[in-house]
Amino acid sequence: MVGLGPGDAGLLAPMARRAIERARVVVGYGTYLDLVPRELLAGKDVIETGMTGEVERCERAMAEALAGRDTVVVSGGDAGVYGMAGLVLEMLAARGCVGEVEFSVIPGIAALLGAAALLGAPLTHDFASVSLSDLLTPWEVIERRVDLAAQADFVLVLYNPRSKRRAGHLAKAVETIGKWRGPDTPVGVVRRAYRPGQEVFVTSLAGFDPGCADMLTIVIVGNSATRTAGTWMLTPRGYGRKYRL
Amino acid sequence: MVGLGPGDAGLLAPMARRAIERARVVVGYGTYLDLVPRELLAGKDVIETGMTGEVERCERAMAEALAGRDTVVVSGGDAGVYGMAGLVLEMLAARGCVGEVEFSVIPGIAALLGAAALLGAPLTHDFASVSLSDLLTPWEVIERRVDLAAQADFVLVLYNPRSKRRAGHLAKAVETIGKWRGPDTPVGVVRRAYRPGQEVFVTSLAGFDPGCADMLTIVIVGNSATRTAGTWMLTPRGYGRKYRL
Numbered sequence: 001m002v003g004l005g006p007g008d009a010g011l012l013a014p015m016a017r018r019a020i021e022r023a024r025v026v027v028g029y030g031t032y033l034d035l036v037p038r039e040l041l042a043g044k045d046v047i048e049t050g051m052t053g054e055v056e057r058c059e060r061a062m063a064e065a066l067a068g069r070d071t072v073v074v075s076g077g078d079a080g081v082y083g084m085a086g087l088v089l090e091m092l093a094a095r096g097c098v099g100e101v102e103f104s105v106i107p108g109i110a111a112l113l114g115a116a117a118l119l120g121a122p123l124t125h126d127f128a129s130v131s132l133s134d135l136l137t138p139w140e141v142i143e144r145r146v147d148l149a150a151q152a153d154f155v156l157v158l159y160n161p162r163s164k165r166r167a168g169h170l171a172k173a174v175e176t177i178g179k180w181r182g183p184d185t186p187v188g189v190v191r192r193a194y195r196p197g198q199e200v201f202v203t204s205l206a207g208f209d210p211g212c213a214d215m216l217t218i219v220i221v222g223n224s225a226t227r228t229a230g231t232w233m234l235t236p237r238g239y240g241r242k243y244r245l
Numbered sequence: 246m247v248g249l250g251p252g253d254a255g256l257l258a259p260m261a262r263r264a265i266e267r268a269r270v271v272v273g274y275g276t277y278l279d280l281v282p283r284e285l286l287a288g289k290d291v292i293e294t295g296m297t298g299e300v301e302r303c304e305r306a307m308a309e310a311l312a313g314r315d316t317v318v319v320s321g322g323d324a325g326v327y328g329m330a331g332l333v334l335e336m337l338a339a340r341g342c343v344g345e346v347e348f349s350v351i352p353g354i355a356a357l358l359g360a361a362a363l364l365g366a367p368l369t370h371d372f373a374s375v376s377l378s379d380l381l382t383p384w385e386v387i388e389r390r391v392d393l394a395a396q397a398d399f400v401l402v403l404y405n406p407r408s409k410r411r412a413g414h415l416a417k418a419v420e421t422i423g424k425w426r427g428p429d430t431p432v433g434v435v436r437r438a439y440r441p442g443q444e445v446f447v448t449s450l451a452g453f454d455p456g457c458a459d460m461l462t463i464v465i466v467g468n469s470a471t472r473t474a475g476t477w478m479l480t481p482r483g484y485g486r487k488y489r490l
Contacts (some may be wrong), residue, residue: 001366006352010260013354017255017440053489078354080361082482086369089479096488098475106252107251107354107362109258109323116325121246123323124331125382126390128399136483137370141398145371148397152390154373175433230343234334237327238381243300245339 001080001088002072003108007035008194011114020072024225027061028055028074043071058088065101078110081129082159101105101179112157115190115218120232122188122220126154132169133160139169146173150180155226155235158219162210170210170219177221180203188220188233202233221242246324246333247317248353252280253439256359261351265317272306273319274298281319290314304335310346323355327376327404357402360435360463363445365477367433367465370398377407377414384414391418395425400471400480403464407455415464416456422452422466433465433478434458447478 005011016151020026020040020118023122027047028035047064049057057073064071075083085105092098116123128149132142149156157179162170174187183206191199203209205221213219226235247264250256265271266287271278272292290309302318309316320328330350337343361368373394377387394401400424407415422430428451436444436459436485448454450466458464471480484490 003358005258008260010263011258011352013250013256013258015255018255032365055484055490078362079360080358080366082369082370085362086366086479086482087484089366089474089477090485091483093479094485098477103365103477105362105366107256109352109354109360110358113248113323113355113358115353117323117330117350120348120350121325121331123325124327126373126375126387128371128394128397130371142371144401145397148393148401149373152373152393153386154390154394154406155321184278200477212311229334229338232334232348234331234338236335237331238330239300240335240339242381245300245336 001085001105002074003083003106004035004074004076005109006030006077006111006114009037011109011194013106013108013207016108019106022070023072024069025055025071026074027071029057029241032074032076034209035076038166054084058084058091061066061088062091062097066097068161076111078108079105080107085166109219111159111193114193115188116235118187118190118193119188119220120229122155122222122226122235123231124235124237125223127157128154129157129159131159132173133171134166141178147176148195150177153223155223156221158221161213161217161219163215170213174205174208179234181205181221181224186222186226186228186233189217189219193218202228202231246340246350247319248323249277249280249319249321250353250354251322251356251359251439254282255437256354258351258353261353264351267315268317269314270309270316270385271319272302272316274302277319277321280321297488299329299332303336306333307342311342321356324350325352326355356404356438356463359438360433360465360473363435363438364433364447364465365474365479367400367471367478368389368466369480369482370400370468372402374402374404376404377418378405379411379414382416388417388421392421396421398468400468401466405460405465406458406462406464408460415458419450419453419455423465426450426466426469431467431471431478434462436462438463447473447476
């Protein structure tokens, strides 16, 4: 299981690159395979599946690995953060094959870290990550997590904030957060981090337009201490209270 | 601001490596400077400060940058996750210098991702990250965050779980989590990830001994669906409910 990072080859870890180089088979969703430097795929069996083909993807990767071929499943960001590592492990377990393949995960720079870096320093204190996709999780569970995380004053990272099919979720999440945070709370929006067409901006909870987000966007809502510094978003860790800065 | 990742050179992003190569001055806490491949520091001004010297470190880095020298501040993991990016930005803002230096953050593989990868797939669903250090945050705030995150059924990542001075915090946090989670909930413990002396194991909430952790440890407590698969820790995303695996 290999995480490719946000997409720029400069953010692909050498360990991940070597794993792909060494593999005979590379499996992934088309969009993620496109992030793999071309030269790494030359001469390999490349298995590409569609967006909702996660189960098929794992099935095929597992079959290859069980047949003794060195197989890499690539994910964008980190393979373990809403990535494929869990599903592969779950399917190996369901078939009683966990011990039969040499499973390993190579970490990558998760989308939330790429977005945070481009925004400045929004994650310098405790944070919670919530996916707003209800394909696999009931909306009530998602909304409750957003509500309690906001109440606990976590910085909130929203993954999969908005798709056409569920255009209203992000607005509802932001409304829920607004019960616990002031209208001036900074909100960072990053789309296509480190890829062509990258967009980065900071707005406020009151000024936030959910229409700006899609499935390639990460939204980060500050905690009660988050503020802006120039065009950057900054969550102080607390040094300012303790030391004279 | 450069994140070095967990410590293995194979997990240092090429973009981070290039930034260090290009810099004239490299600033960091000794333990983090030790993670920088030696050849990258040759011929540079290296400014090393002690563990609680964060403010001094930023002060000196800022002075170098304002004097026009290309300066890199290195952090372990990601520079923005409990790292130095926030403090540098805060100090630049306090002095009205945000626009006077070309500030940027290069993301790195945060400690929580390194730990998760070694454990399997504990972060495949929503998670919250909490630092148990009360040096800069009141313990009541920390405990409340742990409580609400557990109530919301987040996977919980605990940073800085235990120091000599506050040996009891981890036990209290685990007790708080135990109000909302069963005794069999898997708990993953990773110490010195991807460094010499690495330790990785999975235990349960009931079997967890806080004494096993120190400041170089990341503790990950599963959500209500987290389970083990062989020696791995696995948080299912929900495919098992939707598809026949």
